[in-house]
Amino acid sequence: MFTLNVNGVDHEVDVAGEMPLLWVLREELGLVGTKYGCGVGLCGACSVLLDGQATRACAIPIAGLRGKVTTIEGIGTPAAQHAVQAAWIEHQVAQCGYCQPGMVVSAVSLLSRNRDPSDADIDAALSGNLCRCGTYVRIREAVKSAAAKLREAHA
Ligand code: FES
Numbered sequence: 766m767f768t769l770n771v772n773g774v775d776h777e778v779d780v781a782g783e784m785p786l787l788w789v790l791r792e793e794l795g796l797v798g799t800k801y802g803c804g805v806g807l808c809g810a811c812s813v814l815l816d817g818q819a820t821r822a823c824a825i826p827i828a829g830l831r832g833k834v835t836t837i838e839g840i841g842t843p844a845a846q847h848a849v850q851a852a853w854i855e856h857q858v859a860q861c862g863y864c865q866p867g868m869v870v871s872a873v874s875l876l877s878r879n880r881d882p883s884d885a886d887i888d889a890a891l892s893g894n895l896c897r898c899g900t901y902v903r904i905r906e907a908v909k910s911a912a913a914k915l916r917e918a919h920a
């Protein structure tokens with residue numbers, strides 16, 4: 766039995782210790798916003814925040830999990846969007862959408878430590894997130910727009 770805190774709520778799960786966090790989230794907790802892409806830490810589709818830091822959920826066995834998890838479901842809701850989510854809609858970033866929860870998670874992580882990222886900062890922070898639809902230009906615009914909104918809100 767393992768206890769994990771996801772989106773501010775403690776959960777107990779009775780699974781094998783080697784089960785990756787990704788499958789605990791999707792199969793045990795029903796949080797299917799976090800996507801399975803490669804399963805080996807290379808595509809970023811499974812990104813979640815672990816104590817605020819973007820982390821690959823496919824690469825963490827549940828027995829090794831330390832810290833609080835925030836999934837895309839915990840970042841914002843349609844009624845209370847995070848600035849990044851609002852910017853994603855404003856810039857119509859998503860194409861097929863599959864990579865986008867991971868992209869949003871990585872963008873939120875970036876903006877929590879850098880409120881004025883350059884193109885190079887954005888590219889570096891999101892370099893581990895792959896988009897087969899090629900939405901990278903719109904992603905950059907949306908991250909900059911969210912950064913400006915966050916700077917205004919905290920001015
Ligand atoms: S599914 Fe985790 S990095 Fe690709």
Ligand code: FES
Nearest residue numbers: 861862896897898
């Ligand atoms: S929007 Fe299709 S993979 Fe990124």
